Amino acid sequence: MSSFLFLVLAEVRRELQRARAYWLEVLADQVLFTLGFLLLSGLFQLVAGSSYAKETALASLVGFVIWRVADGCILRTTRSINDDAQAGTLEQVWLSAVSPHLVFLSRSAAILIYHSVRGFLLAVILVFLLGLPLIFPVGLLLVYILTQVGAFGVAFIVAGLHLVYKNVSSIGLTLSTALLFLTGALAPLDNAPLLYHLSRALPLTIGIDLSRQVLAGRLTLAATLRQPDFYWLLLNTAVYALLGLAIWEWGQRMARRDGSLAHY
Amino acid sequence: MNNQPFIQVSEVTKRYPRAENPAVNGVSLSLHPGETLALLGPNGAGKTTTVKMVAGLVLPTSGTIHVMGHDMVLARAKGVRHIGAVLEGARNLYWRLSALENLRYFGNLRLVPRRELFHRIEELLALFGLEAHKHQEVRQFSRGMQQKLAIAAALLHDPKILLLDEPTLGLDVQAAKQLEATIAQLTQEQEKAILLTSHMMPLAEKLADRIFVIHKGRKVASDATRSLLERYNTHQDIAEIQVAGQMTQVLIAQLQQAFGGITAIPNANTTMLRWPGSEQTQLIQLLQFLDEQDQAILDIGRRQASLEEVFLSLTGMEQPNE
Ligand SMILES: Nc1ncnc2c1ncn2[C@@H]1O[C@H](COP(=O)(O)OP(=O)(O)OP(=O)(O)O)[C@@H](O)[C@H]1O
Ligand SMILES: [Mg+2]
Numbered sequence: 001m002s003s004f005l006f007l008v009l010a011e012v013r014r015e016l017q018r019a020r021a022y023w024l025e026v027l028a029d030q031v032l033f034t035l036g037f038l039l040l041s042g043l044f045q046l047v048a049g050s051s052y053a054k055e056t057a058l059a060s061l062v063g064f065v066i067w068r069v070a071d072g073c074i075l076r077t078t079r080s081i082n083d084d085a086q087a088g089t090l091e092q093v094w095l096s097a098v099s100p101h102l103v104f105l106s107r108s109a110a111i112l113i114y115h116s117v118r119g120f121l122l123a124v125i126l127v128f129l130l131g132l133p134l135i136f137p138v139g140l141l142l143v144y145i146l147t148q149v150g151a152f153g154v155a156f157i158v159a160g161l162h163l164v165y166k167n168v169s170s171i172g173l174t175l176s177t178a179l180l181f182l183t184g185a186l187a188p189l190d191n192a193p194l195l196y197h198l199s200r201a202l203p204l205t206i207g208i209d210l211s212r213q214v215l216a217g218r219l220t221l222a223a224t225l226r227q228p229d230f231y232w233l234l235l236n237t238a239v240y241a242l243l244g245l246a247i248w249e250w251g252q253r254m255a256r257r258d259g260s261l262a263h264y
Numbered sequence: 265m266n267n268q269p270f271i272q273v274s275e276v277t278k279r280y281p282r283a284e285n286p287a288v289n290g291v292s293l294s295l296h297p298g299e300t301l302a303l304l305g306p307n308g309a310g311k312t313t314t315v316k317m318v319a320g321l322v323l324p325t326s327g328t329i330h331v332m333g334h335d336m337v338l339a340r341a342k343g344v345r346h347i348g349a350v351l352e353g354a355r356n357l358y359w360r361l362s363a364l365e366n367l368r369y370f371g372n373l374r375l376v377p378r379r380e381l382f383h384r385i386e387e388l389l390a391l392f393g394l395e396a397h398k399h400q401e402v403r404q405f406s407r408g409m410q411q412k413l414a415i416a417a418a419l420l421h422d423p424k425i426l427l428l429d430e431p432t433l434g435l436d437v438q439a440a441k442q443l444e445a446t447i448a449q450l451t452q453e454q455e456k457a458i459l460l461t462s463h464m465m466p467l468a469e470k471l472a473d474r475i476f477v478i479h480k481g482r483k484v485a486s487d488a489t490r491s492l493l494e495r496y497n498t499h500q501d502i503a504e505i506q507v508a509g510q511m512t513q514v515l516i517a518q519l520q521q522a523f524g525g526i527t528a529i530p531n532a533n534t535t536m537l538r539w540p541g542s543e544q545t546q547l548i549q550l551l552q553f554l555d556e557q558d559q560a561i562l563d564i565g566r567r568q569a570s571l572e573e574v575f576l577s578l579t580g581m582e583q584p585n586e
Contacts, residue, residue, distance in 0.1 A: 003375055006372065007373070009372075010368075010369055010372035010373070013365075013368075013369070014358070014361065014369050017360075017361050017362075017365050018358075018360060018361070021360035021361070021401065022360070086354075087354060087355045087356070087358070087359065088351050088353075088354020088355055088356045089354075089355070089356065089357065089358060091316075091321050091349075091354070091356075092349075092356055092370065092373070092417075093373065094319075094321055094344075095319060095321075095344055095347060096344075096375075097344075097345050097373065097374045097375040097421065098341075098373075098375065099341055103373065253323075256320075256321060256322055256323045257281065257322075258280065258281055259278075259280060259316065259321075259322045261321055262351065262354055
């Protein structure tokens with residue numbers, strides 16, 4: 001455990017150093033997503049007219065921010081697999097003193113922490129700009145983490161496939177963008193029951209849904225745990241996380257067989 | 265010398281999926297403490313594959329590899345702790361991080377304790393002459409500096425085994441010489457074993473205690489560097505004398521009778537006489553003889569046969585044009 005924390009710290013440091021090197025992109029990204037949400041919510045307001053209440057805006061916002069963090073994590077994870085393979089740093093990870101799995105787990109934790117901070121800033125700015133109530137029930141944090149772990153499952157599925165079939169990492173972008181629309185992150189899919197039920201098989205959907213319930217009902221942690229959706233979320237996350245780990249494990253084994261941990 | 269080798273490769277074969285021929289075919293080698301072994305071979309000989317199998321980055325198809333007594337397929341985690349490696353052609357570093365940040369990060373991956381890491385980094389930066397650049401991003405480094413930093417990063421946890429795959433690849437002559445000097449320093453350490461691969465025969469000749477020549481995945485020769493060189497008479501001098509005009513067959517026959525071992529190679533309007541193992545006094549006699557025969561001597565030279573020639577003859581490859 002202590003070496004895990006030690007590694008997480010090292011990875012957070014590297015994430016920050018990297019962000020410093022690419023500070024302009026990071027800033028542009030933040031601005032882009034802020035403006036993007038304002039634009040989208042503005043459109044909804046136009047369509048829905050006066051019925052677009054603060055509650056609805058808050059529901060959209062929570063979905064958007066959860067999606068954005070997942071998007072950041074999926075993109076960073078899948079792209080870094082490609083970059084690391086090319087730079088030969090992926091092989092260096094395999095030469096570390098701990099198992100490469102532990103390194104990637106701590107990497108994921110660091111990426112999640114980094115993108116959560118960015119997501120939090122995004123949320124605070126938007127809440128402020130839209131004049132929404134700033135509330136944060138504790139149960140939300142739990143739901144949030146479970147949801148993001150599911151997203152990492154997706155990232156690891158892509159990364160594992162990338163180790164075997166090169167150039168797969170670029171589908172990370174398509175995938176995470178698709179999730180924005182398919183999971184009802186922006187607007188709940190209440191009006192399309194079929195799509196709604198299908199989308200619950202995706203990552204994020206249940207988590208975003210449950211987050212909205214927690215926010216709307218100001219649910220306590222105990223009340224959150226009593227929601228049936230909480231158990232669906234657990235199941236969904238477990239399935240994606242396990243699938244991600246299994247494909248990742250398979251991918252790295254195949255890569256060592258094919259000699260393709262590094263490719264130039 | 266210790267009985268247990270640091271690296272023991274036994275009868276290892278690697279067949280990449282969909283490849284026609286095995287990349288490595290029944291290779292066995294061992295590396296002992298304090299030893300430097302050079303793996304030599306032409307492109308595609310199987311050097312990188314061998315090195316990566318030792319590091320556990322490529323799984324062998326058959327055979328076993330032990331590092332510090334640990335099987336690298338079954339107990340990779342235990343063996344890999346003792347290995348530091350700089351792999352071929354890759355940066356092995358993070359481009360947008362500074363030298364110091366890279367060293368710190370990789371030191372953390374190797375779980376080097378904080379305080380120790382701090383000293384180790386200072387020590388290695390000094391050894392590689394990179395102190396002045398420690399805050400610079402690696403992407404601004406020259407290829408030579410990058411390579412030095414990659415080696416420094418591989419040494420952070422003070423591994424018993426250092427694997428260097430083509431360490432001087434892509435470096436200019438000066439940078440290669442500098443790096444060679446630094447590696448030479450590392451080979452002096454008694455408790456380390458170095459496995460390096462190279463195309464550069466002089467590099468291997470200078471740094472390695474033993475040389476393992478591999479070609480098409482198979483061992484062609486393996487011996488102490490000195491015996492390998494002696495066995496192939498390479499430290500003999502070769503006298504080369506260039507004479508104007510084409511020499512007659514009669515004269516050549518006369519020469520060969522008087523001076524054993526001489527060969528004459530006719531060129532367009534000169535003749536090259538090559539005489540390995542000749543001594544100074546014999547050479548003077550030859551020159552006198554040529555003078556008596558009215559042969560105009562254009563050039564006289566002496567040179568040493570290089571490991572390159574040994575290597576080329578071992579792998580049965582063409583000599584570069586005469
Ligand atoms: N990942 C791979 N998949 C399939 N074949 C490979 C792979 N890596 C190497 N090979 C093949 O295996 C053989 C040995 O390659 P290897 O890279 O080990 O040679 P090398 O001696 O290091 O060559 P070089 O001097 O060019 O670096 C070559 O025929 C090469 O094409
Ligand atoms: Mg090679």
